[in-house]
Amino acid sequence: MDITHVSNSFLIVETATTKLVCDPWVGQANHGGWRSYPEFDRRDLIDRVRGADLVYISHIHSDHFDPDFLADSGLLEAPFLIKTYANDTLRRRLRALGARTVIEAEPFTPLEVRDLRLVVVPQFQTSNAGVETDLDYDLDTSLIVAADGQVFFNQVDNPMAAAHFEAIKAFCDREFGPIDVAALVCGAAGEYPQCFLNIDRKAEQARIIDAALAKLEASLRILRPKRVFLAGGSYFIPGRLTELSRLIAQPTPDQAAERCAFVPFVALEGGRRLNVGTGEVAPDLTPTLSELGQVQAAHAAEPYPYEADPVPEDDQLDAAFARAKAALEAMLAARRVRLNVDYEFRLYDELTEQRARAGAHRKQLDLSVRTDAETVQPTKLRLHLDARAFALCLSRRQSWNQTISGSLVLQEREPNIHQPDALFALNYLVADTPS
The missing domain is CATH 3.60.15.10 (Ribonuclease Z/Hydroxyacylglutathione hydrolase-like)
Known part of the structure; x- marks a missing residue:
């Protein structure tokens, strides 16, 4: 062999x-x-x-x-x-x-x-x-x-x-x-x-x-x-x-x-x-x-595939996010997932580490999940990403899992404890139909 x-x-x-x-x-x-x-x-x-x-x-x-x-x-x-x-x-x-x-x-x-x-x-x-x-x-x-x-x-x-x-x-x-x-x-x-x-x-x-x-x-x-x-x-x-x-x-x-x-x-x-x-x-x-x-x-100068898409308007992001939140909440309830996380999505027209550290985002969207009554202190998870990548994930044209693990999302987590479900749950943060 x-x-x-x-x-x-x-x-x-x-x-x-x-x-x-x-x-x-x-x-x-x-x-x-x-x-x-x-x-x-x-x-x-x-x-x-x-x-x-x-x-x-x-x-x-x-x-x-x-x-x-x-x-x-x-x-x-x-x-x-x-x-x-x-x-x-x-x-x-x-x-x-x-x-x-x-x-x-x-x-x-x-x-x-x-x-x-x-x-x-x-x-x-x-x-x-x-x-x-x-x-x-x-x-x-x-x-x-x-x-x-x-x-x-x-x-x-x-x-x-x-x-x-x-x-x-x-x-x-x-x-x-x-x-x-x-x-x-x-x-x-x-x-x-x-x-x-x-x-x-x-x-x-x-x-x-x-x-x-x-x-x-x-x-x-x-x-x-x-x-x-x-x-x-x-x-x-x-x-x-x-x-x-x-x-x-x-x-x-x-x-x-x-x-x-x-x-x-x-x-x-x-x-x-x-x-x-x-x-x-x-x-x-x-x-x-x-x-x-x-x-x-x-x-080093290679563009990311999502950059071929136009930057979405705020009202488009708001509408897709509302539908995706409803879908996620329904899934969590149906599967009885134990999770207490405050998500904060900071969106950029072009994400860089310098802009994330400076707080130079164009838009912020928040989501609180409360399904674990035994957890007193929720996890705070701040996610920095390009608005185009965010829109593609909401529309199922891009995978949340692979976008995050692919290092296209910068994160801040408090406390710094690995909770797989906090990120796995985002795979269900998708709008009802692909756009």
Whole structure:
């Protein structure tokens, strides 16, 4: 078995007769708030994935499910492997793109495709923090690949605790044998701490990196793979908010290798290929830009997609916000979500960190949610964002989740306590019909 790591979670797994492409994402994601690196010539990537026998899409987030590349590359001709979801949005979107075959796999049920044995691992918990929520999502997956007498575990973004890694190791030992290679995430990609204005971001960055390394070490001591590489989390913020990239809390591969020296690390990202049997690493694809500073400079002036829209008038924003508030309140009541949050939306014609800190917004809209009688002190959440992005989120043309996690929203939170539902609830702050 050979494994080529392009960037982020974009992997190519090959045997003598089968080519599996995992999460092929290149370019923009999260409504322009993230960009992949290293960068490659798009034609080289299309040539490299040509003739794929199977495409695995771990989940629907745009840094894993990239409709443009799927269409451009011809991958829609291949069968797709996804988990069976209660919400079949991913399957429907693949079909709408033109995918001919979508294989929906039950969790922990081995599936044979040519000479590959594949197992889709479901989501166990909502976030890496393991915080209890009322708005849980069946979203992420991981993948186990067995072929040629070798076993590869690809965690992708799937958040897991120690008990979940123990379950995966036990399953692999029972069904396939010890894990030869693991691709593990180290640190969760997201908006914290770089987008939070009222905290010590450097201190929080250091704390999160240390915690991520500790969790990686604990996970590896459970899984005990013969080799490991980091996959997922390699991205930067382009455009006028690009300076936030320096505060993203992602450990480097060197930090991970030093912390977890008891397992051999292999450096693959950027188009290198690992032969799982021999451990040999060789070049496969050549990036056009590989250093973070290079790609940041190349995209520092890149506009965000929402900037193509006209700036909405105040009365349009007020009307859409009123309908969206009613929709959110109805959902919270129906699902009995426990939440006490005061939201303050500060809207800008062109958001920058300097304008947010100076209070130079053009409009403010407020929303108070009171559904948890046991909470005395509500959370105060101030969200700074472009008025055009706000309007697109209200109209469902843009996702709240990906706009926020894509670092297009600057935040102030009091107290500074992670409450997943405070942000998950915003996915229901949408007007009744798309505009």
